[in-house]
Amino acid sequence: MLALFGGCASSNYVSVRGAPRNPLAQSLSLTSWSGPQPSERTMQWLRSYGLADDLALDPRQLQSKAQQIADKEPTTDSLYALAELAYVGGTKLQAKHKTHEALNLYGAAVAQAYLYLVDPRFAGARNAFDPQFRAACEVYNSALEAALRVARDEGTLHPGANKSIQCGDQEWDITITVRDSRWPAEDFGKVEFVSDFEVKGLANHYHTYGLGVPLVVVRKGQSRNDPAEPYYAPGWAYGMTAFLRLEPDSPASGLTPKRHRGVLELYDPTVTSETVVCGQRVPLETDLSTPLAYALDLPCFKDIDQSTLGLLRPDAKEVRKGLYMLEPYQSNKIPVLMIHGLWSSPLTWMEMFNDLRAQPELRANYQFWFFQYPTGQPFWQSATELRQTLAELHNRLDPRHQSPALDQMVLVGHSMGGLVAWLQTVDSGEDFWRLNSDRPLELVKAEAPVKDDLANTFYFRPSMSVRRLITIGTPHLGSGASNDATQWLGRNLISLSKSIALSEKRLQRDNPGYFRPGALIDTTTSIDSLSPRNPILPTMLHSPRAPWISFHNIVGELPKDHRDIWYRLSPGDGGEGDGVVSLASARMDNANSEYIVPAEHADLHRHPLSVLEVRRVLMEEIAELRQNPAGPPRILQASQIPAAIAPRIGAMPAQYYGAPSAPVRQ
Numbered sequence: 001m002l003a004l005f006g007g008c009a010s011s012n013y014v015s016v017r018g019a020p021r022n023p024l025a026q027s028l029s030l031t032s033w034s035g036p037q038p039s040e041r042t043m044q045w046l047r048s049y050g051l052a053d054d055l056a057l058d059p060r061q062l063q064s065k066a067q068q069i070a071d072k073e074p075t076t077d078s079l080y081a082l083a084e085l086a087y088v089g090g091t092k093l094q095a096k097h098k099t100h101e102a103l104n105l106y107g108a109a110v111a112q113a114y115l116y117l118v119d120p121r122f123a124g125a126r127n128a129f130d131p132q133f134r135a136a137c138e139v140y141n142s143a144l145e146a147a148l149r150v151a152r153d154e155g156t157l158h159p160g161a162n163k164s165i166q167c168g169d170q171e172w173d174i175t176i177t178v179r180d181s182r183w184p185a186e187d188f189g190k191v192e193f194v195s196d197f198e199v200k201g202l203a204n205h206y207h208t209y210g211l212g213v214p215l216v217v218v219r220k221g222q223s224r225n226d227p228a229e230p231y232y233a234p235g236w237a238y239g240m241t242a243f244l245r246l247e248p249d250s251p252a253s254g255l256t257p258k259r260h261r262g263v264l265e266l267y268d269p270t271v272t273s274e275t276v277v278c279g280q281r282v283p284l285e286t287d288l289s290t291p292l293a294y295a296l297d298l299p300c301f302k303d304i305d306q307s308t309l310g311l312l313r314p315d316a317k318e319v320r321k322g323l324y325m326l327e328p329y330q331s332n333k334i335p336v337l338m339i340h341g342l343w344s345s346p347l348t349w350m351e352m353f354n355d356l357r358a359q360p361e362l363r364a365n366y367q368f369w370f371f372q373y374p375t376g377q378p379f380w381q382s383a384t385e386l387r388q389t390l391a392e393l394h395n396r397l398d399p400r401h402q403s404p405a406l407d408q409m410v411l412v413g414h415s416m417g418g419l420v421a422w423l424q425t426v427d428s429g430e431d432f433w434r435l436n437s438d439r440p441l442e443l444v445k446a447e448a449p450v451k452d453d454l455a456n457t458f459y460f461r462p463s464m465s466v467r468r469l470i471t472i473g474t475p476h477l478g479s480g481a482s483n484d485a486t487q488w489l490g491r492n493l494i495s496l497s498k499s500i501a502l503s504e505k506r507l508q509r510d511n512p513g514y515f516r517p518g519a520l521i522d523t524t525t526s527i528d529s530l531s532p533r534n535p536i537l538p539t540m541l542h543s544p545r546a547p548w549i550s551f552h553n554i555v556g557e558l559p560k561d562h563r564d565i566w567y568r569l570s571p572g573d574g575g576e577g578d579g580v581v582s583l584a585s586a587r588m589d590n591a592n593s594e595y596i597v598p599a600e601h602a603d604l605h606r607h608p609l610s611v612l613e614v615r616r617v618l619m620e621e622i623a624e625l626r627q628n629p630a631g632p633p634r635i636l637q638a639s640q641i642p643a644a645i646a647p648r649i650g651a652m653p654a655q656y657y658g659a660p661s662a663p664v665r666q
Contacts, residue, residue, distance in 0.1 A: 013201030013293035013350075020145075020195040023138045028088060035095070036088045038081075041132060045081040059089025059105060076116055076125045080136055083112035086167075087143045094146070103150045107165035107172060109143035114246050117211070118277045137211060141285055144244055145193060145213040148264075152191050159185040159266065174244070174262045179275075181268035182328040183238055188266075189220030194239075194290045201296065202289055203351060203606075206358040208273055210283030212243040215266075216291045218298075227396050228329035231369075235300035236326065239291035241267045241284045243275060270327060270363055289354055295326075296350060323389050324370045326353075331403040333367040334410065334467075336618065339386070341415025341473075342526055346370035348414070351606040356615060365622050366410075371420075378529035379416050380432075380520070380536065383423035384457050390424075390465065410468045410621065412614060414605040415581070416530060418474025419540070425469050425551070426543040428460040435535050436519040445510045450503060458520065462546030470617055472554040473578055473604040476541055477585040478532035489527075532585070541589070552617050553588040555596045556581070556604040578604055593617070 022030060029037045038046070038055070046052045049069050054062050063086055070078035090105035116122065116136045127133060147165070151157040156176075163174045178185045194214035199205045207214075218237045223229050246262045267275070269286035276282065295301055323337070324346055336356075338349040349370060356362050371389070373382040398406050413421035433441055436458065444451055504521055515521065520536060523529050529536075545551065556578025576583040580601035588594060599607040 013199070013296040014197045014290065015200050017196055017198050020193065021198075022142055022195065024087070024135075024142050027135070028084070030091060036091045038084055038088055039135070042081045042084045045077055059085075059092055060101065063089055063105065063108065074121070076122050076132075079112050079116040079122070080132055080139075083109045083116060083136060083139045083143070086112060087139050087146075090143065090146060099150055103147055104166045106143045106147040106150070108167035108170075110140055110147065110244055111167050111170070111172065111246060113137075113140035113143065114244070118280065118282065120278050137209075140211055141213055144242065145195065148213055148215075148242060149193065157191055159188050169258055171259045172246070172262050173259070174264055176264045177266065179265045179267050180272045181240065181266065182271060182330065183217075183219070183268065184223065187219045187221070187223070188217055190218040192216040192218075192237075192294065194287045197290050197294060199289050199293045201350075202293055202354050204289065204355055204358070206288040206354065207290075208269075208283065208286045210274070210285045212241040212267070212285040214269070214285055214287035214290070215240045215242055216294045226328070228325060230396075231323050231325045231329070231393070233295075233301050233324060233326065235298060237291055237295035237298060238327070239269050239287055241269055241286050243267060243284060245275075245277065270357070273360070288358055292326075292350070292354060296347065301347075321373050321385065322371075323393060324372060325367070326370070327367060329397060330367055331398070332405055334365060334405045334408045334621070335369050336366050336410045336412060337369045337371055337421075339371045339373075339411065339413040339417035339421050340375075341413075341417045342375045342530075344375065344414075344417075346372055348605070352611050352614065355608075355611045356618070359615060361622065362615065362618055366618060371417075373420070375416065376526055378520075378523050378526055379419045380423060380457060380529070383420045383460070386420055387424060387460070387463070388456070390463065394465065407465045408467045408621070408625070409463075409465045410470065410618065411466055412470045412472070413474060414472045415474060415601065416526060418471035419476075421469055422471065422474070422476075422540060423460050424463045424466055425546050425549045426460060426540060427462055427546070428458070428543055431539050431543060432458040432460065432520070432536060435516070435539065436521055437515050439514055444507070444514065446507060450507070454521075462549065466546070466549055468550045468552065468617065468621060470552045470554065470614055471588065472610060473556045473581050473586060473601050474553070475530055475581045475585045476537065476588060477582075478534055478537050479530050479581050479585065480532060481580050482527050482530040482532070550592045551588065551590075552613075553586070553591045553594040554604065554610050554613055555583065555586040555594060556599045556601055557583055557596050558600055559598055 019031070025031055027039050029035070043052065046055070046066075049066075051062070051065060051069075054065060063082070066078075066082050066085055070082050086105045086109035090102040090109060093099075093105060094102035113136045117126070117133075117140065148157055151161075151163060156163055159176055159178050161176045163176075165172045165174060178188070192215065194216060197216075216237050217240050219232075219235060222232075222234065243265045244262055245265055246260065265275070267284055267286075269284070269288055272284070273286050274281055274283045338346070338353070340346060340348050353368050356366075357368060371386055373385055375382070394401075394406065397403070401407075411421040411424060413419070433454075437444075441451065441454060441458075444454065446454075507521065508515060523534070528534070557576060558578060577586060578599065578601040595609070595613045597604060597607050597609045597613070599610070604610055
C-alpha cells in the first residue's frame, strides 16, 4: 500500500548493442558475407575511369590509383569516391587485423570527406539536397569513429595526446584538445562510443545530426579546486563530441606540402552544438540522452538510489542525503532544484531532466540540481535539512553574494517533495511551534542542542534565494492514503533512530504538561505527517507567502474510467484526483498558475504535459528577467525589511535566520 506514494523509476537505462549503430551498414554492405562494397555511385565513378576491376587489389593500391585521378580532376564526385573507397578499404584491412594500415585509410577517408564538405574550392559544386552530401557526412563520422576506436585501444584518445596518420603520400599530425566544455580536461577518463549503446530507460532520445562522433566520457578522479566538487556524483559520466579539424598549411607552419596538421576537438554538447569551419556554420553530431542513460547505470549513481533504505531506515548511517549536481556548477545559470517524493530518489526526475535539458534555451539559462533525503522521516524534518543544505551551498559557492543567478532559484517538488519545497517559501512565525505548545520555546527545559534542533525544525522563514516554486501532485491538505492502516504499517516498517525517540520522551518527561496532546514532536514517520488530520498542513497553507516568489501548481486528475479501488479507500476524496492525492488536497489557492494533467500520482511528474508546463514556467522566468535587465529583486538589509514580515522575523530564534545582518529579499 505504501507504493501508492512512490515515484521510483526503472534502474535499467541503457543496453549494449550487438553491433555499433552505423548508418553506412546497409549502403556499403558492411555486414554482408561478401564483405564491404562501395555504393553504386562510387562504382560508377570507378567504371568511368576503368578502375572497377581494381577492387580486387589491395585497398591501398586502389586508393593510390584513385588519388592520382582525383589530383588531376578534383571534383566533388572524386572526393566522395576517394573517401568512400578509403573507408571501405579500412574496414577490410581491420577485418584482417591490419590495424595500423586500416587506421591510415580511415584517416584518408576523414580527410577526403572533410574536403568534400567544407573546402571553399568546392562551394559552388556542393549540393546539400544531394543524398551524396549526407553520405559524405556519414563517411566522415564513421571513418573518424573507426579511427578513434583504434586510438582508444592504443591509449592515445585523451586531451593533450598527439598522433600521426599516413594518408597515402600525405601525413597528418593530430593533436587532441578540449573545446567549449564545462568539464576540465583533467576529468577526461574512460571513453565509450554512443553508437555502442541503446537507450532503454528514458522515453525520449535527444540526438542532433551533423559532423562529429558522440562519446561517453567517465570522470577520472575529483577536482580539488572546484568548490562544488562535494555535490558531484563520483565517477559520473558525461557526453562529448569529437570533431577533427584539418588546418590549412601556411609558410609559417614549417610543414612540407605533404605534411599537415589537424586538431581533434572535443566539444561538450550541453555547451555547443555547432562550430565554424572555413567561415561556414557546421552543426555537430551530438547526443544528450545516451551519456545520461549510461551514467545512470553506473554503480556510483545506483548507490545514490536508496529510496527503500531512506524510507525504512531514514536515520541509518548508510543513507545518502544532500544535494547532487550532474553537471559542473555555473555561477551564471539559474538553479532548478528538483525534490522527490516518498519512497523515491533523484532517479525519479531523470525523464523530466532529459526532456528539459534538451531545450537549448533552457540549457543555456538553467542548471538542474537534485535533493536527496530519507523519506521515512516527517517532511518538515526534511525541509529543515534542505534549508541547511542550501545555506551551506551558498557559503561554499558564493560566500560574497556575487552570483545573482543563485538567488533566482526554482524549486520543483513532486508529492511530499512539494511540501519540503513549500516550507522554503513561507513565514511560519510562531504558528508551527504553537502546534506543539502555547508556551514559548525559550522556556523548554532541555539542553541547548535540543532547543536548537526544535528552533530549526519549527521556525521557518522564506528563502531569500528562491524565486519560483512548482509543486506537482502535492498533498497540501494530506492524502487519504495516509490512514490508520498505512500509518500503523509505517510505524512497524520504518525504523527510526532510538536516540530521537529517547530525546522526545525526555522532552515530555522533563516538561510535564508543556506540550499539547498529539503535538508535532510526537509525529514519528512521514506516513503520519501526510495524514489529512495533521494540523501543520492547513497552517502551512495559511502561512504568509514570500511576496517575491511565484507559485505554480500541477495537479493530477485521472478520467473516471481510469479510477480504481484506491479512490474508494480514500474517504473524502470524492473520487477526484490522481489516485493518491485528492483534487481538493492538490489544489492551491491563489497560485500564479495551476494546470491539471490526466495522470496517476506516480507518473504525474513524468507526464509530457507536466514537463511542458514546467518548461512553460521556466520560459516565463526567462522572459521576466529579460524584461528586467537590471537583474533580480534588490537585496535589502535588515533595517529595510518590509513591515509585514519584520515582526515575525524578529520573533524567531537567532539560530533560525543566522546572522542579524543576513539580507532579506523583497
